[in-house]
Amino acid sequence: MPLPAPDDLASTVLRGDFADDAAWAAVRAAIDAADGHGHATYVSDPRFTDVSVPDLIDEESAADEDDRLTYVFLADVTTLTDPSFPLLAVDLHDEPGRTFRVPARWYPEVSANLSIANADFADFADAADDAGWFRGWGDAD
Numbered sequence: 001m002p003l004p005a006p007d008d009l010a011s012t013v014l015r016g017d018f019a020d021d022a023a024w025a026a027v028r029a030a031i032d033a034a035d036g037h038g039h040a041t042y043v044s045d046p047r048f049t050d051v052s053v054p055d056l057i058d059e060e061s062a063a064d065e066d067d068r069l070t071y072v073f074l075a076d077v078t079t080l081t082d083p084s085f086p087l088l089a090v091d092l093h094d095e096p097g098r099t100f101r102v103p104a105r106w107y108p109e110v111s112a113n114l115s116i117a118n119a120d121f122a123d124f125a126d127a128a129d130d131a132g133w134f135r136g137w138g139d140a141d
Contacts, residue, residue: 003043003059003069003092011111012069013087015044016051016076023080030085030104039111040073053090053097060092068092071114071121073107086133091121100128106136 003012013031015024024044031040051074060068070093079087084103089110091098098121102110113119128134 003056003063003072010039010041011071011073011115013040013042013073013075014048014051014056015042016048016074017080018044018046018049019077020080024075027075027079027085027087027104031107034105035108037108037112039108039115053088053099056090057092057096060096070094073102073111089121089124089134091125094121095125098122098125099132100125101131101133103133103135106134109136110134 003014013028017024028040028042053074056072056074070091072090072092073087074090075085076088078101079085084105086101086103087107089100089102102124110124114121114124124134127137
């Protein structure tokens with residue numbers, strides 16, 4: 001079964017941690033508040049509980065080519081417990097398994113640019129800091 005596809009010009013935000021429903025709601029609210037536009041298709045399916053990056057790659061490899069995603073944003077335990085709600089961006093196409101973290105406030109910038117192919121996954125991953133976090137272009141907060 002393929003990963004759920006996003007709505008048009010949105011990205012899939014996949015819930016992988018189901019320990020705290022309030023935290024999941026807070027992540028969604030933070031993403032939605034970041035710029036007020038619908039850049040996310042939220043997927044909360046218990047079959048993805050504790051999903052790993054290799055699991056996501058395997059899932060996509062088994063899907064029909066037309067159903068494959070090129071990237072996904074995973075809301076894992078780190079996302080749901082850190083106050084900046086850093087989603088784990090996962091490349092599923094060009095460099096499967098390559099990741100970077102993106103705090104919710106920067107999610108719309110990343111999602112919008114990936115959705116319209118204005119930037120590639122590698123552009124954001126290469127701009128991540130030494131800890132593997134993308135925090136905007138040239139901003140350090």
